[in-house]
Amino acid sequence: MPQAAAAKSSARRSALPDEESTTLDTAIAELQTGSRTWSHLTLDQRARLIGRVRAAVAAVAEEWAGVASASKGIEPGHPLAGEEWLSGPYATLVALDAYRDSLAALAQGESTLKSVKTDAAPGGRVRAHVFPLSAIDGMLLSGYTGEVWFEPGVTEADVRRDAGLAQLTPTESGGVGLVLGAGNVTSIPVLDVMYELIAHNRVAILKVNPTQDALVPVFERALAPLIEPGFLRIVRGGGDVGGYLAEHPGIAHVHITGAEPTFDAIVWGPSSGPAAAATTRRRREDRPKLKKPITAELGGVSPIIIVPGQWSAADLAFQAEHVATMRLYNSGHNCIAGQVVLLSADWPQREAFLAALRTALDAAPARPVWYPRSDEKLAAAASDYPDATWCGDGTRALVETVPGEAATAIETTEYFAPVLGVVSLPGNGQEFLDRAVAHANDELVGTLGANVLIDPVTQAALGDGFERAMADLHYGTVAINSWTAFGFLTPTLPWGGFPGATLQDVQSGLGVVHNALLLDHIERAVTRGPFRPFPRALEPKALNRSRGRSFSVLPKPPWFVSSRTGAAVSEGFTRFRIDGNFAKLAGTLAQAFRA
Known part of the structure; x- marks a missing residue:
């Protein structure tokens, strides 16, 4: 069945109003065009595009933190407002910087691990010491380090050869992905979209969790450099919209950050109601309802x-x-x-x-x-x-x-x-x-x-x-x-x-x-x-x-x-990531010593 006809057929079967399903179909069609555009960008062009996204995020950072705080009932000036600076714009900015650095290195024919030390970890593993990689990181987060441990038996040569993922084959499109955004931490939907694009060459339709609806205008401005060329579309809606998109023939892959019951409902079907018996049978026979790949981050204890x-x-x-x-x-x-x-x-x-x-x-x-x-x-x-x-x-x-x-x-x-x-x-x-x-x-x-x-x-x-x-x-x-x-x-x-x-x-x-x-x-x-x-x-x-x-x-x-000074320090760290102003950073560090 041609893709457009399949989409219309899917829309007719959907419980969504025709107007809403048509809007979603149009967004996916635009993204399919965008995926072809993305495959023609050079690595250097991609790195510069990430730089434009960074500038857009920086421009809305204060509003982002404010809207996020208000949506969680945290009043301006509350000591815990710093959480929304750190887990929102700060997390996004440092990620964009890191992605841009990786793309720039690959564009120059270098490995993303060029300056990274590797050594042995227990159990025949190789590990890479990936934080801190700059003096700034070492200063702001003094005493903290981060390592990546690779699967047992993987060699250093394997690790260095394959560093780059989809950017090693930049002209191969990953199609259109669906990102079902988390509702608890405001950077998660944005970071998941970026990983789809950079790690998999996959443009994305992001369905925002209803708890973050107030942030959609902020996300639209922050991610405008991706929206304009057709690399991203952002939609609202509940589980019915997510279900429609997950089953859509124009979607090549699904990624969800959420809870295991939601994952199971997407993959296997509802666990209660008239369709529960069919879901049980599918699980027993190992026949997933979802007929496309899915990745997920689901939490735990x-x-x-x-x-x-x-x-x-x-x-x-x-x-x-x-x-x-x-x-x-x-x-x-x-x-x-x-x-x-x-x-x-x-x-x-x-x-x-x-x-x-x-x-x-x-x-x-x-x-x-x-x-x-x-x-x-x-x-x-x-x-x-x-x-x-x-x-x-x-x-x-x-x-x-x-x-x-x-x-x-x-x-x-x-x-x-x-x-x-x-x-x-x-x-x-x-x-x-x-x-x-x-x-x-x-x-x-x-x-x-x-x-x-x-x-x-x-x-x-x-x-x-x-x-x-x-x-x-x-x-x-x-x-x-x-x-x-x-x-x-x-x-x-x-x-x-x-x-x-x-x-x-x-x-x-x-x-x-x-x-x-x-x-x-x-x-x-x-x-x-x-x-x-x-x-x-x-x-x-x-x-x-x-x-x-x-x-x-x-x-x-x-x-x-x-x-006691977490809000001021978290905001100060974010502003330093934006403008690199060391004079202002000195004031932030002074606040850190009053914590």
């Missing part, structure tokens, strides 16, 4: 492994605030919000840490729990755990399970709300760490991100055993003394679930995004941060050069929910 050591009172307070941030950032509406703390039942400081954690959860600034149906998630947690402690304004649940007691609900339900669990396991040292890794792999739903907090002395004592345990964690991002959100924020790192998921068992998704160096054969990202902030990073124990040392000049990262 992220562990926070606390390796027991000898911590000072300041260590306990700082890391408790770190854990609270992992749960409370964006009101817990994050796919990699830490949800289950794995704690040693035998750690002498266990109760002291839990007391510090309760204090941190109570002290964090009040904010709306804004994501749709969050009230249902909080009610479910209250029902699952009637003895939970409700902290702060009564919207933050701390679930402390009894050692040895089953914790099924907290480990298998992604609450996507301010619900934090504590599960205790026996042991100390390597015994505890190995048990916690196995527990996270086997009992917690999802494979997107895992967090590990360990003091430098304990890490040095564990030696190779620690790195081996990190290799055994089956997660797409492993964050050591950092939060997996740092991996999300770093464009040269890949973002996605651990390899091995299938349509039948999708876990935290299929494929990766971000990955601005355009690397193939990826297994995971590993981030490392400072256990102690400045000035305690200067203490003699932290200065020893054994494994586990990480020096930082940041008194407190600006994304900590407890940072």
